[in-house]
Amino acid sequence: MNLPSKSKNFSEWYQDVVIKAGLAEYSPVKGSMIIKPYGYAIWENIQKILDKEIKKQGVKNAYFPLLIPESFLSKEAEHFSGFVPEVAWVTYGGNKKLGERLAIRPTSETIMYEAFSRWINSYRDLPLKINQWCNILRWEMRTRLFLRTMEFLWQEGHTAHRTEKEAVEQTKNALNMYYDFIRNYLAIETIKGIKSENQKFAGALYTSTLEALMTDGKALQMGTSHNLGQNFAKAFNIKFLDSDRKFKYVWQTSWGVSTRLIGGLIMVHGDDKGLILPPEIAPIKVIIVPIPDKKDNKIFIKKAEELKLSLEQLDISSEIDTTTNTPGWKFNEWELKGVPVRIELGKNEIKNKKLRIARRDTGEKIDIKARNIKEIVKILDEIQQNLFKKSAKFIKNNIYSPESYEEFKSILEAKGGFLKVGWCGDLLCEDKIKEETMATIRCLAEDKVFSKCIRCGAKAKHIVYFAKAY
Amino acid sequence: MNLPSKSKNFSEWYQDVVIKAGLAEYSPVKGSMIIKPYGYAIWENIQKILDKEIKKQGVKNAYFPLLIPESFLSKEAEHFSGFVPEVAWVTYGGNKKLGERLAIRPTSETIMYEAFSRWINSYRDLPLKINQWCNILRWEMRTRLFLRTMEFLWQEGHTAHRTEKEAVEQTKNALNMYYDFIRNYLAIETIKGIKSENQKFAGALYTSTLEALMTDGKALQMGTSHNLGQNFAKAFNIKFLDSDRKFKYVWQTSWGVSTRLIGGLIMVHGDDKGLILPPEIAPIKVIIVPIPDKKDNKIFIKKAEELKLSLEQLDISSEIDTTTNTPGWKFNEWELKGVPVRIELGKNEIKNKKLRIARRDTGEKIDIKARNIKEIVKILDEIQQNLFKKSAKFIKNNIYSPESYEEFKSILEAKGGFLKVGWCGDLLCEDKIKEETMATIRCLAEDKVFSKCIRCGAKAKHIVYFAKAY
Secondary structure, three states: OOOOOOOOOHHHHHHHHHHHOOOEEEOOOOOOEEEOHHHHHHHHHHHHHHHHHHHHOOOEEOEOOOEEEHHHHOOOHHHHHHHHHHOEEEEEEOOEEEEEEEEEOOOOHHHHHHHHHHHOOEHHHOOEEEEEEEEEEOOOOOOEOOOEOOEEEEEEEEEEEOOHHHHHHHHHHHHHHHHHHHHHOOOOOOEEEEOOHHHOOOOOOEEEEEEEEOOOOOEEEEEEEEEEEOHHHHHHOOEEEOOOOOEEEOEEEEEEEEOHHHHHHHHHHOEOOEOOOOOOOOOOOEEEEEOOOOOOOHHHHHHHHHHHHHHHHOOOOEEEOOOOOOHHHHHHHHHHOOOOEEEEEOHHHHHOOEEEEEEOOOOOEEEEEHHHOOHHHHHHHHHHHHHHHHHHHHHHHOEEOOOOHHHHHHHHHHOOOEEEEEEOOOHHHHHHHHHHHOOEEEEEOOOOOOOEEOOOOOEOOEEEEEEOEO | OOOOOOOOOHHHHHHHHHHHOOOEEEOOOOOOEEEOHHHHHHHHHHHHHHHHHHHHOOOEEOEOOOEEEHHHHOOOHHHHHHHHHHOEEEEEEOOEEEEEEEEEOOOOHHHHHHHHHHHOOEHHHOOEEEEEEEEEEOOOOOOEOOOEOOEEEEEEEEEEEOOHHHHHHHHHHHHHHHHHHHHHOOOOOOEEEEOOHHHOOOOOOEEEEEEEEOOOOOEEEEEEEEEEEOHHHHHHOOEEEOOOOOEEEOEEEEEEEEOHHHHHHHHHHOEOOEOOOOOOOOOOOEEEEEEOOOOOOHHHHHHHHHHHHHHHHOOOOEEEOOOOOOHHHHHHHHHHOOOOEEEEEEHHHHHOOEEEEEEOOOOOEEEEEHHHOOHHHHHHHHHHHHHHHHHHHHHHHOEEOOOOHHHHHHHHHHOOOEEEEEEOOOHHHHHHHHHHHOOEEEEEOOOOOOOEEOOOOOEOOEEEEEEOEO
C-alpha cells in the first residue's frame, strides 16, 4: 500500500494515488479510463453544486446529439482546423458505409449553433442560455488519468446575446462562477486571465482561463470561458430581428469544466499518505472506525451507527468501517482515500463518552465530548479553510519575476511555478520559449506594461504568466 | 397552435405535442434528436428520483468508456449477433485508420464485465453493484422522438452475485423498483412479466419487462431487467474464490430505463390540448398567470411573486407567466405544456383574497382562500392519483381474452390492447402471428395454463400477452 514520495516522484505518486484510492483506472481501450465509484462520487458532487450555480445564471440544461456531421464541424474554419486532428470518425452505421462521416463531438458548438439559428428569431428570444452535461471525445493516446484521456466528462455552457457587452459580461460571469466554485468547494486558488492568441479556443475571439499550480510546479488549466464574438453566428447564420427592425448577428459565449478538475484536486491537496479531500467536495466527510476489544463487537457497531445518525442530522455524510482489518490498516486505507475526518471509537471513548477525532490535513488528534458532536462541523470548516490557505499560499510563493532569460530558465528548471514576465507579443518568441523551456503562456496578466520581452528584449506588449503545464 | 385530435390521429398528435410543447425536436443528424430544456427537465427529475432508489439498493454509480473494441463486443456470441446490426463503428481516430474498429456502446455489458473480471477475486467482493447514467447509440433511421432514436439517454445497472438465487432476487428487485417508480411518479400502470425467448435481451438467461398501454392501443416497453445467468461470466471469465476454496463463476443481472419513459408519459396522459404531466414528475407544478387590468401591472406581478414564494415554502415549483400575451393565449400555452395546476390572479382574486385554481387533468376550476394555499398540496396529490387511476383503468379495460384467432385479429384491428391468450411455445407460431397481425408477445403471464394456442390450437405452454408495440 506504500506510495512513492509526492515530492520526489510526483508523477508516479499521482498515478498510484488515483489507482490505489479507487478513483479511476486505465481501461483496456487505449486512451480511455474507467471512473470508479469513489472517483465518480466526487464528480457527482461537482455536478450537484455547479449545476445549481449554472441554473442561478438563468441557464437551462438540454441535450444535443453525440455525432456531428463533418459538414457542420467544418463551417467555422478556425474551429475545424483546431479540432480535426483530435476527432474520432464514425464511418459505418449498422453495417452500411455512411455517405458523410460523423464526428464524435470534441465540443458541441457546431451541433448546438445549427439549432440556435432556428431557435432565435427576435431580440425577445435573447439571451439564450443552454448548458449540457455530457461525454466528450478527443483522440489522445498519451493518457494520464483525469488529466488527459480520449474521453472525458464535462459541462459546456453556450449562450447567445443581443449585444457585445452582454457577451463580454457572460464570459466573465461564467469564469467567476468557476473561480468561486474552485475556491470555495475544491479549496484551490487559481490565477485568472486571458489566453494568448496561440492558446485560445479554436474559433473564439478570446479565451479566459483559470490556472492552478500543482505542487510539482506545473500549471493546470481548471476551466475556460470563451467569448466567441460573432464568429459562429456568421458561420451558422444566427440572426435576430432587433427592436430597430434590423437583422443582426448574435454575440456568443461558451464555457466548460471537466473531470480534469478531479486531477487538480488530487495533485494540489494530496500528500505521501494519499488523497486529502476538502470536506465540501468529499463523498465521505467522516469515517467512523470502531476499535472493538476482542470480546464484544456489537456495542461498538451500535455506537458507531448512533454516531452516523447524529452526523446525518448535521448533514455530514459518514461511513462506518465494519471490516475485520486491524485499526492500523483501516487508518491507512481511509487516509489514502483522503476522508477529511476520522472518528475512532474504542473502549475508552465509549466508557468516557468522548470521541477521538483525527484530522486528515494536519494529522492532529482532538478529543471532544460525545455530546458536543456539533464541533465536527467546525473542524470540517477549519480543514476546508486550511486547505484553501495552503493552496493560496503555495501559488503566491511560486510566482517569480526573473529579470533575464537565463534566470527564467533556471527558475523553471529548479522550481517550476508561474514566471511573470514581459512578452513582446510575437508568436515566434512564444513558440521559441516553448521549444527551449517547455513553458507556455498560461495567461496574460492585467498589470500595466513597462518591461521588456524576457526572451528578445524588445518592448513588451503584455505581462504574462509562463509555466510548464499539464 | 391547434393540435390534431389524439383519438383520431394519434401519431401526428404525438409528434406535434412533443415539438410544440418544446420537449424535443428532430436534429439534422439523421436518426438523432435534440432534447430541449423542457423535455430535459423531465429527464432530470426522473434521474433525481430514480438515482436515489438505485442507491438505496446498494448500487454505486461509475463511468465506463463510450468506445468498445470489436473483440470485446464479440466475446459473448448471442450478444454480438443481437447487437451488431445496430452498431456505429469508429474506424478513424485523429486522421489515422484504426487497427481494430471501435463500437459506440449499444449497451455496456462487455466493457464493464472485462473490468468486473479484474475487480472480483473473492466472495468478499460480492455482490458488486454498479450503475451508469450515459448515452447509448443504436443505429436507427426510422426516428420517433423519445421512442426510437439513434442516440438516447439511459441508466444501466449491472450486478454480479455469489449465487443464482441472489441474481434472481436482484432481477426482481430492479424490476419492482421500476414498477414502483413508474406507478408512483409517472402515474402509469404497467404489466409485469417475462419476455419470450424471441424477445429477450441478447445474451440473457431471461428478460423481465414492464409493459404499458398507450391510448392508441399499442404497448410500450417501459423498462427491462435481465437475469444474465453465467453467460457473460463465462465469456469474460469472471470467477471468484468461494469460502469452500473453489473458484466459481458469478451470477449476473443488468437492467435499464431510458428517455423512452418520457414518450410513454406523453402518450398515456396527454389530451387534445397537449401534455398532462403528473405533478410528481412535472418540472413546473404550478403556473401563475397574472391577469392585470389595463391600468396597473405591478400589483399583479407583486402578488404573483408572493404566491411563488409561498409555494416554494411548500416545496412546490412554480413559474409566473409575465409575458404580455392575452390570458387565453397563456392558458393554451400552459395547457399544451401540461402544467398540472394553473392559478389565475385577476383583479377579483386580489380584491377578495382568493385564488382561482384550474386543474389540467379535469379542467375543473376551484376557488380557494389565498390563506389556504396548503390546499394546493392536496389538489396536486389528487391530480397524481387521478392520472394513475385512469391509466390503471385503461389497461384493465383493454386486456382481452379472444377465443379464436379470428376474434384475436378483429380485436387487435378494432381496439388494440393486450390480448391474453394461450401460446404453444413454438417460435414459428409467434413469428407467424407477428407476420399476420403485427402483434408480438409482450410478456408471459403467470397464470396457470389450461387453454390452447390461439393460432395453431395445440396445447398451450404459456398464457401470454400479445400486443402491437412501439
